[in-house]
Amino acid sequence: MVTRRGFLAGTAASAAAAGLASGVTAFASAASAETQTAKRALEFYGPHQMGIEADLQAVTNFISFDLKPSVDKAAMLRWMSLITDDISRLSQGDPVLADPSPELALGAARFSAYVGFGPSLFRKLGLEDQMPIGFGELPKFKIDQLKPEFSGGDVLIHVAADDPVVLSHGARGLVRDSMPFATVRWTQSGFAHTPGMVPAGVTHRNLMGQIDGTANPKFGTEDFDNVVWISDGPEWAIGGTQLVFRRIAMQLDTWDQLGTPSKEEVIGRRLSNGAPLTGERESDIPDLAARHPNGLKVIPDFAHIRRAAPESEGERIFRRPFSYEAGFNAQGSLDVGLLWAxxxxxxxxxxxxxxxxLAEVDLLNKWTLPIGSAVFAVAGGVRPGEVIAQRLFF
Ligand code: HEM
Structure with a gap:
């Protein structure tokens, strides 16, 4: 059998034999790029769970579970110890214990997974007093058209990696080890860029074409710690966080009809580089043109970034959205949007x-529709020998 590595080496050798030096260089750099992706591992142990304070990976899967009726705190602890062991291995590119397909553990590829718990888990297990401060079901927003198949859940395992095969293999291991305790309620897969397509960071181009993530708190700063990590309340959640997950569909057919200036007005930032709008401009969005007959000055009042900007000091969030794409319909319209996290x-x-x-007024609402929603309290990180959320279930 010819392995991929053997094939590459063989092809490069024949290219060299034919005197095609540049061909050899191309093969060599393709091979080293592959190896780099395979070898890049994220740290599993630490004060926080992995995969949050991290550059976006290429592919992702949010997997939501409902507990089986017999599951109690002791069973939760057993489930979490299995999952903790699995993630510690997968994140280093190793197979899980008793892996039926260890040959698919091809490398770390920045695999990450973390675990969170929905408000229904606390109710089912009588753990309401362990809910983190400020955590609970979301109110219904008037823009919402939520579908049950994309919403809710007792437990979330969110996986991501830079390679789709590594991701699929890792997710399957985690789901397999979860089946004694829970059923899968929904899974939602998404993607961002493959490594090297855009500068490192959590900014990516969403499918409306915008650079998304510019105004986020920066990694490794006190600001990031204050915005994201829980620092008081129940002990198990210290160093954890609260995730708001929304599946937001984009109406690309009508969005595509706008010119670049109008698209930029909706957000308040330039499509080319994400910089805030400056100067004066005409608008071809009817509402805006009527309100500003002599041309519009900089960022419209109802632009997304004006409405989303904090009105008080603590009103900030860390956005880490992936895109989703669920195929074309017969008319050629694409079912796309954000797995907004x-x-x-x-x-x-x-x-x-x-x-x-934003639900009250945001120019963007005309082209976006929240169709799924869930919230999860994410446990703090683990040290070697510890189990994720052990203080909640012990
Ligand atoms: C499909 C839905 C959405 C799209 C396409 C979108 C897109 C964007 C873009 C392009 C920016 C500017 C660049 C940046 O700073 O990231 C932005 C900023 C922002 N968005 Fe969204 N967004 C969406 C939904 C939401 C939702 C649901 C929220 C919160 C409830 C939100 C909150 C924010 C915040 C806080 C900012 C930064 C504002 C500032 O400059 O201070 N976005 N969004």
């Missing part, structure tokens, strides 16, 4: 006031 220490004080404002 925001992390914060207290969603009551951070996400909810922002979303209330």
């Amino acid at each position: 925001a992390y914060q220490a207290n969603m009551q004080n951070q996400f909810i006031p922002i979303q209330n404002r």
Whole structure:
């Protein structure tokens, strides 16, 4: 059997034999890029779970579970110890214990996974007093058209990696080890860029073409710690965070009809580089043109970034959205949008006031529609020998 590595070496050798030096260089650099992706591992142990304070990976899967009726705190602890062991191995590119397909553990490829718990888990297990401060079900926003198949859940395992095969293999291992305890309620897969397509960071181009993530708190700063990580309340959640997950569909057919200036007005930033709008401009968005007959000065009042900007000091979130794409319909319209994920220490004080404002008025609402929603309290990180969320279930 010819392995991929053997094939590459063989092809490069024949290219060299034919005197095609540049061909050899191309093969060599393709091989080293592959190896780099395979070898890049994220740290599993630490004060926070992995995969949050991290550059976006190429592919992702949010997997939501409902507990089986017999599951109690002791069973949760057993489930979490299996999962903790699995993630510690997968994140280093190793197979899980008793892996039926260890040959698919091809490398770390920045595989990450973390675990969070929905408000229904706390109710089912009588653990309401362990809910983090500010955590709970979201109110219904008037823009919402939520579908049950994309919403809710007792437990979330969110996986991501830079390679789709590594991701699929890792997710399957985690789901397999979860089946004694829970059923899968929904899974939602998404993607960002492959490594090297855009500068490192959490900014990516969403499918409306915008650079998304510019105004996020920066990694490794006190600001990031304050915005994202829980620092008081129940002990198990210290160093954890609160995730608001929203599936937001984009109406690309009508969006495509706008010219670049109008698209930029909707957000308040330039499509080319994400910089805020400056100067004066004409608008071809009817509402805006009517209100500003002599041309519009800089960022419209109802632009997304004006409405989303904090109105009080603590009102900030860390956005880490992936794109999703679920295929074309017969008319050629694409079912696309964002698996919009925001992390914060207290969603009551951070996400909810922002979303209330945006639901009230935001130019972007004309082209976006929230169709799925879930919230999860993400446990703090683990040290070697510890189990994720052990203080919640012990
Ligand atoms: C499909 C839906 C959405 C799209 C396409 C979108 C896109 C964008 C873009 C392009 C920016 C500017 C660049 C940046 O700073 O990241 C931005 C900023 C922002 N968005 Fe969104 N967004 C969406 C949904 C939401 C939702 C649901 C919220 C919160 C409830 C939100 C909150 C924010 C915040 C807080 C900012 C930064 C504002 C500032 O400059 O201070 N976005 N968004």
